Each structure stands twice: as C-alpha cells, then as structure tokens.
Amino acid sequence: MEKNLKDYFTTGEFARLCNVKKQTLFHYDDIGILSPEIVGENGYRYYSYTQLEVFSTISMLKDLDMPLADIKKYLDHRSPEAFIRLLERQQQEVDEKIKELQWLKRFIDTKLRITKEGLSVPINEIFLETRPEEYLIATEYLGDDVEKDIAAAVTEHLNFCHSLDIYSAYAIGGMIPISCIVPGESYIYSYFYTRTDQSGSDAVIVCPAGDFAVCCDNQGYGRVEEICARLLQYAADHGYRPGAHIYEDLLLDEMSAGGYDNYTVKLSLPLLRA
Template sequence: MFNKNIKYFTTGEFAKICKVNKQTLIYYDQIGLLSPIVKDDNGYRYYSIAQYDLFSVIELLKTLGMSLKGIQNYLAEQSPNAFLTLMRQQQQIVAQKRKELELIEGMIKVKIGSLEEAANIDFNEITIERYPEATFYLSRNIENVTEEQFVQAVADFIDELDRSQLDTGHPIGGMTRREQVLAGNYTNYSHLYMEQPLPRAGHPYFKAIAGDCLVGYHIGTTETLPKTYARLFKVMEEQGYKLGQYVYEEYIYDAIVKKREEDYVTKIMLEIENASE
C-alpha cells in the first residue's frame, strides 16, 4: 500500500534519477539486488528516493571492482557494522588504487619528457656530457648467456619491476663491461637496468658514478652497430679520452613510435676517462 506522504517513482523516473537505462534496474530487480519498494496490484513497480543511496553504493562498489555476486552477499547480511566494515575495506582499496595511479602518472610524465627531449636531438651529433650519479635497478648478471637464457632474463626482470613497483617509465637499458665493448661484443650486456630517480629502501641498487660520458646515437638494427661504435671510438680518441668501466645503451625510439626496426634509435653512453691518467 502506498504511503501518501512519500514520493514514489516509476521505473523510468527512477532510472532517469540514477542516470541509467530501465533495463539496468529491471536486471537488478531480477537478481534481487535492488527491487522496487512497492509493487501494486496492477503490476506497477515504484521506487523511493531512499533507495537512491543503495543504488549509489552498488555503483560505487562496482566501480571499485566488486562483483554483483559480492554485492549480493553483502546485502544478504547487511547491517550498520557490516556496512562500516565494507566501507573500511573499500577505503583501503581506493588508497591502493591511488598509489598505483600515482605510479602510472609518474611513468607517463617520464615518457612525455623523454619524447619531448628526443624531438630536439640531432642524432648525428656526438657529444661529451657530464652525468650526475644515477641509481639503477639491475637484472641478474646476463653476460655470456644463451639466447634462451637472455629471453628468460628479460621476462624475469620485467616481472620484478612490476611486482616491486619499480617501473619508473624510463627505458630498460643494457650495460656492457669495458672488456666486452673493446672486444667488439657490444650487446653482450652484463645487466639490464632501469633508472630509479627516487629509490626506495629495501631494494638492491647499482650506483652509476658521476662523470663524463661520450654520447652518441645509433639508428638502425644491431647489424650496423659496429659502424656507430667505430665513430664513437674515433671521437673519443681524438678528444684524448679512453673507455671507462661501462657502456650504457637504451632506446630513444623503438616499436612504440616506429614501425620499422631500421628506424629505431638507440642512445649510447660511454663512460670515459682522460687518456693521460
């Protein structure tokens, strides 16, 4: 029976208030999630404004990833204490999602900055630049591994970055020891790395010591890499330097922005020392 002091809404009217289509409310009624508060003798269904809060909470829980079955389970045992517990649980979920979104936002900012910087680089130029101390998160040692072991190491490294939330948006690079580079083994990396501008405690890191680096760019596949290194070595010798402990390589342009591998651009950074020392 209607309470004349309460305003009731038809399914269409209530759907308009909730900004959903009627079929959503009909489905919620069918599964017992949100049923009209009144069903008259003529088969008409009516909702009250008090049910809007319940609809809002259902949509909130759906947005946070809770299944309709999970919401049904809560409604079967609903009480003030149960709702308080549920809201506290969802508050923790929101806090975690906020943290994840902040990490994603940081990654996006890094990628935007990198692409904006790359747009102003002359990839034919070779320069000597002073690099500050940098912190890297490293893969396990991969020097002299087989092709299969290398693939597994890459997969494991990416898993570690994801699991430990250490993906900063910087490119995954490869660092090669001086001995391998001088022997012409330019891609026999000792480790993969990712820069960590804000390192968190509890993780093993590698510190790249501040110093001068010879910086150049390789355009193309690894088959033509020796030609680029030959150019770099020539400039290094002409400037009176010798190769330092490590060489670092990381993509500037890869499959994200270039379709052909021949158009990929790799940044190469050679640690250098004064040859007279």
Template sequence: MQKFSNACIKTGDFAKLCGTNKRTLIHYDEIGLFKPARTDEKGYRYYSENQFDVFFTITCLKELGMPLKEIGAFLEQRSPQSLKTLLLEQQEKIRREEEHLRKIKEVVETKLSLVSLQESLENRQSSLADDELFFRSGSPAGHIFLEKTPEEYLIVSDPLHTNEHEKIIQTLCRHVGYCNKHDLNAGHPYGAMLDVADLRANLLDTYACFFTKVIQKPEHHPFHIKPAGDYAVAYLMGDYYDSKDTYKTLFAWIDQNHFSTGQYSYKEAVIDELATASAKEYVTKISVQVFRT
C-alpha cells in the same frame, strides 16, 4: 535532516534523481537486489527518499567490479561491522588499481619522452650536415655529443663479464623475467652495460650486465646507480651489434679531448620496435661518463 518515510517518488523520477534509468530499477527489483518501498495495486513502483543512500552504495560497489549477487548478499546481512569489512576490502582493491594505473601512466610518459628525444635528434639533424648526427651500421659517419645526464636508477641482471652467447641469452631472459614478475618495467627498453676496459681492448661482445631503467629508486631489488654528470654520447642507427666504428670514434674523441672515463659504457635503445617498422631505423644511445683530467 529528517528523512521522509512516505514512498512517494515514482520510478521514472527516482531513476532521474539517481542518474540511472527505469529499466535498471525494474531489473534490480526483479532479481531482488533493490525493491521499491511499495508497489500499488496496479503494479506501479514507488520509492522513498531514504533509499537514495542504498542505491548509491549499490552503484559504487558495482563500479568497483563487485558482482550484483555479492552486493545483494551484503545488503541482506549488512551491519556496521560487515560494512567496515567490505569498505576495507574495497579500499585495498582501489589501492591496487591506483598502483596499476600509476604504472601504466609511468610507461606512457616514458614512451612520450623517448618520442620527444627522437624529435630532438631530428632537430639536431637539421642543423648538421647529412649523416653527421647518427653513426650508421657499416659506416663511420656520426657525431659525438657531450651531454649532461641526471642520476638514473637501473635494475641490473646477474653479472656477466663474458662473451659466451648462451650465457648472455640466459642472463637476459632471467633479467626480463625478473622485471616482469616484479612489475618493474617503466617503459624503457632493456639496455646493456659494457666495461670500458673491455671495449678499449676491442672486446665488443663482452657484456658486464643487462639493465632496465626505472623512475624511482628501487627497494629490495638489485640496482645500479648511473651517476649524474657529463657523458660522451653517440647515436647508432641500424644494427645494435654493429658498434665497432662507433666505439672507435667515441674513444678517439674522448682521448683527443683529454677526458678520463667511468667504468662502464651504457647501450640503450632510443627508438625501438614500437616506434619504427624498419630495423635500419633502430636507434641506440651509447654513453660513457667522462671527467676532465
């Protein structure tokens, strides 16, 4: 389409066409960023149709976070090559922002899934007698469930296989720091893997390693695949470390049903500090893969 060369659009009309206001156009003129095509003897500004594209470019760059001073410098020196360079830079910036938003979306969806799990546990509770669903700190009450679990990817810490408190804390700190550094947190609280053989020997404080669950299979990071399959599951409400009675009942149930087990037990928070103000309501999921013998 042939563009008109005459500067015939008044400031207010041009502002409406561009989705902005007169104050912005006047400010851009005053700082030398975007001047009208002409100004008459009375000081009235007039714009031409071929200035729409320039103003649109300014708006896009500003929305991408580019300072007005840098936009002005680009416009003064613009050429096909400088435009290409600028667009490639902004394309990479958009890619990083999209990745950042994807991570935030991932965390939000994870937290929503944990809240949904909480609601499903409450629904189970309503169909069972009081105190049958949860194992509670200092109480043997609770119910064991057989649950089918899909394959899951777990970023793992350095191997532990120890109950030394100082080493456990140091390893946990390194693990959390590693996940934060590499932006691996998808919203799941960290968990712990314990060797079933140690648990059956009543070594409840001997950790194999810590883990953080992620959504996609990680590349270039130490990870463990939690196999898909059937898991014997117990839900512990209260003190995360007070799990002796829970494991005792869990393994008794496994043996009574003549199951064999996988190598590890997985302990992970379901309802954590984000969802409850009371430590007594903190819910931990304990699961062990089981097989028919």
C-alpha cells in the same frame, strides 16, 4: 493510496534521477537487490526518495568492482558494524588501486619522455650530456655475440627484475666494455641492465653522476661499433679518460618503430677527468 503516490517516483522518474535505463532497475528488481517500495494494482512500480541512497551505494560498490551478488548479501544483512567492515575492505582496495594507477602514470610519463627524446635527439652527432646519479639492476653476460644467447640472457635479466618486483618503463640496456671496441670486430656485452628508482636493493648498481659523450643513431644496431669508436676518439681528443663501459639504450624500439633497422639507439660514454 493515490495521495501517497505523489511522494514516490515512477520507474522512469527514478531511472532519470539515477542516470540509468529503466532496464537496469528491472534487473535489480529481478535479482532482489533493489525492488520498488510500492507496486500498484495496475503493476506500476514506485520508488521512494530513501532508495536513492541505496542506489547510490550500489553504484559506488559496483564502481569498486564488487559483484552484484556480494552487494545483495550485504544489503540483506546490513548493519552499522557490517557497513564499517565493508568500507574498510573497500578502503584497502581503493588504496591498492591508487598505488597501481600512480605506478602506471609514472610508467606512461617515462615512456612518453623516452619516445619524445627519440624523435628530437640529434642523429649521428656527438654531444655532451650531464646526468644525475642513476640506479641500475644489472646482470652479467658471459656469452658470445650470438643472437639466440643474447635473447636468452635478456629474458633471464627480465625475469630477475620481476623477481625483485621491478617493472621498468625503460627498455633493457647493454653495457659494452671499451676493451672490446676493436676496429673490424663485433662488440660484445658484459652486462644487461634496467634503470630503476629503487636504490635500496642489494642488486642495484650505482651509476655516478657526471658527464657523458652521447651519440644516437636511428638505423638500429648497424653502426654501433663505429659510433663506439667515435666516442672513444672524442674522449681522447678532448682530454678525457673514458669510463670502463659504453651504455647502449633504446629510445625507439619495437613498440614505436618496428624492426631492428628502425630502432633509435643511444650510446653513452662516461667522461672522466684525465
């Protein structure tokens, strides 16, 4: 017996090899998921080298969020066929998690780019921007310039996007018809929109590639009417025909700036050749 024990690991040795605390091994023994191969008359526990592979499998399945009770069921009825079924299920779950992580990375990358743009963009200065073709999910707005109505319409727009399984890193934008840009009068939206890379949906509106006159302001919505008028004047002064709408986007919003007066708003007017 003493000679054979030289080929086994004590609880402490096995725990160090597996990079866990001894209490973890005690817990696994208590629930019957991994018990020591030998328990001496003195109560000492000994694990074999073959149990390292079992522990590794348990750890892998735990990392995949498989409950210990389910792991125990598998180990109690293990077979090559059962192992194949288990791996195929886990393979599918891993593939789904990879997709979720890829989406989350794209979301974070986009948010980072937008926020950095909000910190570096010229403020209250008109500049030109050439953009590629973009895709928008747009919903029409027929209400008045009333905050409660606008908030309800934005919520409905967001729900519509979610119904299409579209979750965008971009803040919801508004399309302001140039026909409503009148000095001394408040502007009104005609559409709310969300940028997307999903071009195949019937709900998608294509925003053609082209040049835009752009102006940003870091004082929220207070000077939107004034800036819109300046953009239209810029188009006229430089021999452009303005597009039908001015696009209103948020670069810094509640998540980064806090409070309407601190938002950074980006206003973009499509420039067409006269």
